[in-house]
Amino acid sequence: MSKFLIIAVLLLTIVTPLLAQENEPVILWPPAVYDLSGTVAVTGTVNVTGLRNYFLEAAPYAAEGETVFWTPVSLPRRDAVTEGVLGEWDTSTFPDGLYQLRLRVVLESGESLFYTVTPLRLVNNTERPTSAAPAVIATATPEVQTPPTATVPPPTATIVPPPNPVNELPLPVGGHVTTFNETTVEAMQSAGMTWMKWQVPFVLNEPSLFDVAFDRINFAHANGFKVFLSIKGDKNELAQTGAEDYFPQYAAFVGQVATLQPDAIQVWNEQNLDREWPEGQIDPRSYVDLLSQAYTAIKAADPNVMVVTGAPAPTGAEGAFGLDKVWNDDRYYQGMANAGAADFADCIGVHYNEGIIPPNLQGGDPRQPDYPTRYLPLMIQRAAFPFRQTDVPLCFSEMGYLSPDGYGPLPSSFAWAQNTSVAEQAEWLRDAITIAAQMSSVRVALIIVWNVDFDVYTEDDPQGGYAIIRPDGTCPACETIGSLRDS
Numbered sequence: 154m155s156k157f158l159i160i161a162v163l164l165l166t167i168v169t170p171l172l173a174q175e176n177e178p179v180i181l182w183p184p185a186v187y188d189l190s191g192t193v194a195v196t197g198t199v200n201v202t203g204l205r206n207y208f209l210e211a212a213p214y215a216a217e218g219e220t221v222f223w224t225p226v227s228l229p230r231r232d233a234v235t236e237g238v239l240g241e242w243d244t245s246t247f248p249d250g251l252y253q254l255r256l257r258v259v260l261e262s263g264e265s266l267f268y269t270v271t272p273l274r275l276v277n278n279t280e281r282p283t284s285a286a287p288a289v290i291a292t293a294t295p296e297v298q299t300p301p302t303a304t305v306p307p308p309t310a311t312i313v314p315p316p317n318p319v320n321e322l323p324l325p326v327g328g329h330v331t332t333f334n335e336t337t338v339e340a341m342q343s344a345g346m347t348w349m350k351w352q353v354p355f356v357l358n359e360p361s362l363f364d365v366a367f368d369r370i371n372f373a374h375a376n377g378f379k380v381f382l383s384i385k386g387d388k389n390e391l392a393q394t395g396a397e398d399y400f401p402q403y404a405a406f407v408g409q410v411a412t413l414q415p416d417a418i419q420v421w422n423e424q425n426l427d428r429e430w431p432e433g434q435i436d437p438r439s440y441v442d443l444l445s446q447a448y449t450a451i452k453a454a455d456p457n458v459m460v461v462t463g464a465p466a467p468t469g470a471e472g473a474f475g476l477d478k479v480w481n482d483d484r485y486y487q488g489m490a491n492a493g494a495a496d497f498a499d500c501i502g503v504h505y506n507e508g509i510i511p512p513n514l515q516g517g518d519p520r521q522p523d524y525p526t527r528y529l530p531l532m533i534q535r536a537a538f539p540f541r542q543t544d545v546p547l548c549f550s551e552m553g554y555l556s557p558d559g560y561g562p563l564p565s566s567f568a569w570a571q572n573t574s575v576a577e578q579a580e581w582l583r584d585a586i587t588i589a590a591q592m593s594s595v596r597v598a599l600i601i602v603w604n605v606d607f608d609v610y611t612e613d614d615p616q617g618g619y620a621i622i623r624p625d626g627t628c629p630a631c632e633t634i635g636s637l638r639d640s
Contacts, residue, residue, distance in 0.1 A: 178207065178258045178268050181236060185270050190277045193242045195254065197268070200233045203261040206359070209240045213333070214251035214272045222333045222368045223255060229359060244275045246608065248334060251275075259361050312367075313374040315414050318347040321638040323590035324597060327381055328605035328621070329551065333368075337606045338376045340622055344631040345638045349378035350550070350601045352422070355386040355406050357394065366410045379416035381601060383550060385429065385463070386421065392431035400443045408450030411458045417599075419502055419550055420447045421463035425485040427478045435480055437488030441497065448497035462494055464502030464550050467526035482526065483535050490539035500548035500598055503536045505529055505585075506619070508554055509573055512585040520569055529585055530592075537595040546598040552585060553603035554578040555615065559624035564612045578621070579629035583637060602630070 180197040183189060199207045207230055210223040227240030239256060253271030260266070320326075327348020328341050341349065351369040356362060366382060373380040384407055391399045407418055424430045424440050440463065448460045465482040480488075486501075494501070505526075510518055512529040525531040536547055555570035556578045557563045563571050582602060589597040607616040608624070621630035 177201075178256055178266050180239070180254065180256050180268050180270050183254070183270065183273060186272060188274045188276045189242075189244050190275065191243075191245060193244055195227075195239045195242055195256075196237060197239045197256060198235050198237075199239065199256070199258055200235050201258060201260065201266070204231065204233060205259045205261050206231050206361075207239070207256060207258040208361070209242055210255045210257055211242065211247065211252050212255070214253055222372045223364075224333055224368075225365060226254075229259075229356075229361070245277050247275055247332065248336065249275045249278050257361060259359075263360060265361065312413055313371045315374055315379060315416055316377045318377050318379065320347050321345050322347075322634070323587055323637055324600065325379075326586060326600050326602065326634065327378070328602045329607075330605045331607050333372050334606060336626075337622065338378075340628045340631050341378070341605060343628070344621075344634040346602075346634075347377075347379060348381050348416070348599065348601060349373040349376075350381040350383065352383040352385065353410070355384055355403055357387075357390050357399075357402060362406075363409060366415070367413050370413050370415050374414075381417045381419065381461075381550070381599075382410065382415050383419040383422055384410065388427075388429055388431050392434065396439060396442065400446050403443065404446035404450040407447050408454045411451040411454035414455060415458060417459040417461055417500075417548075418447075418451055419461040419463060420444050422550075423466040423504070424463045425465040425468070425480040425482060433477045435476065435478075437480075437485050437494075438492045441489060441492035441494050444494060445497045459499045460497070461500045461548050461550060462489065462498045462502045464504040467504055467507065467532060469524045469526065483539075486536055487539045495540055495543040495545045498545055500546055501536060501540055502550045503532070503547050504551040504603075505532050505549060506551055506553045506555070506603055507569070508581065509570055512581050512588055529588060533589065533592060533595055533597070546596040548599040548601075549589070549597065550601050551603035552582070552600050553619040554581050555618045557615070557618055560610045560615070560618055563615055563618065566613075567615055567618070570618070575623055575629055579633040582621070582630050583633035586634065586637060602634075 178197065178199045178201060180195060182196045183193065195209055208225055209227040211226050212223045226242045230240065242254065251272045251274055253269055254273055256268040258266040322345045325348060326346050327350055328346050329350040330337055353362060353366045353369065370380045386403050407420065411418060420443065421440070422429055425435060427435065444462060451458050451460055465485045467482050468479060469481050470479050471481045471484070507527055508529060515528045515530050518527045520527065525535055533547065554573060554577070555567060556573045556575050557571060558575040586600055589600060602621060604616060604619050606622045607620045610617040622628045
């Protein structure tokens with residue numbers, strides 16, 4: 154063999170593995186056994202053939218073989234990147250401790266590639282320990298998983314069956330959560346809650362969201378809670394695709410999620426606002442068309458899943474902004490009833506989140522002009538009246554009181570709640586549950602407290618002010634709601 158041929162063969166032997174490795178997704182930074190705080194720019198390479206999208210996920214550190222639940226920490230991206238930023242991870246939204254970070258790459262074929270770095274220590278509120286964590290090397294070779302089909306979960310997945318928790322409150326109560334967190338679970342259990350709510354988005358051609366739903370359902374069930382999933386679509390995709398094509402794809406997704414045995418699925422969210430539904434297309438008849446398709450798909454997959462309508466946002470703003478942008482909730486409820494929503498729902502979704510006086514009152518709110526959505530008894534009657542000829546109950550998918558305690562002044566658009574204390578929040582939630590349970594003319598089947606553990610507090614959306622777990626870690630509302638078990 155000539156020297157030239159020998160050199161060529163050697164080069165081919167060396168270069169071929171390198172070329173193959175270039176196509177493997179990898180996280181380059183942070184490395185394993187590293188302390189992190191604040192918002193971290195995660196760098197690496199995703200440059201594979203047939204790329205659909207990729208995103209970052211995090212989970213608590215676990216020994217090999219232990220079950221973990223992954224939380225997406227970045228939005229899906231479609232652009233290939235080589236030794237660049239893959240996404241940002243805001244570590245401050247997680248409790249300090251040991252974690253693992255995973256890059257999930259979804260291919261057009263439906264397969265997923267993974268690259269994991271572990272352990273990583275989050276130290277936002279604690280000092281770095283003197284002894285290092287045990288070194289665990291990042292996964293060097295991506296693992297390939299086959300995605301679920303339209304009707305069955307992933308072959309390697311084990312579905313945690315729904316529990317049957319004993320409700321000791323006047324009616325079933327749950328809470329909307331945002332993190333897989335043992336402290337959150339313990340707080341909810343101390344309050345006597347038996348339901349856990351998650352919001353899962355529907356995005357066209359994003360099969361990975363099935364896994365997001367799967368993780369949340371299993372986490373709730375494993376901790377003894379029934380699961381309430383609010384699944385809302387994207388108003389822009391709806392507008393661009395058109396209802397005729399979009400509605401069947403949404404229905405197929407919620408039907409697929411129903412195979413995972415959630416206890417309730419809510420179809421969309423606040424569809425009477427142009428924030429959630431395409432401007433100029435807000436129409437309860439169109440929504441009921443979507444609801445009917447979703448209901449049929451869910452019940453075909455699992456007839457035991459409770460179907461809850463999307464809850465219109467409580468508002469009287471249509472006179473100021475016009476029907477292209479917003480419908481008053483009472484008009485929208487009536488339109489839903491007229492379109493036959495009760496035939497495709499096990500519960501009518503309701504929101505109540507702007508109260509600043511005790512929930513038993515039906516007058517006396519200082520804001521002007523006065524409006525009935527500010528009073529809990531009137532809000533209940535407002536939602537129930539159009540469905541009075543049916544036996545479909547109400548389900549509060551959001552019930553909350555906003556308080557700035559522990560956060561500082563509220564932004565100007567939420568200043569109406571500036572004087573609400575955490576003590577009032579706790580007392581009013583307790584009393585609201587009692588009032589809803591005792592109403593003789595209306596049946597309220599479920600109350601989901603908005604919210605349990607959110608900590609975002611921005612100019613546009615002070616969600617943390619609604620949370621019952623406060624910035625200091627206490628949960629006064631857990632105590633007041635839990636006290637109802639003894640009444």
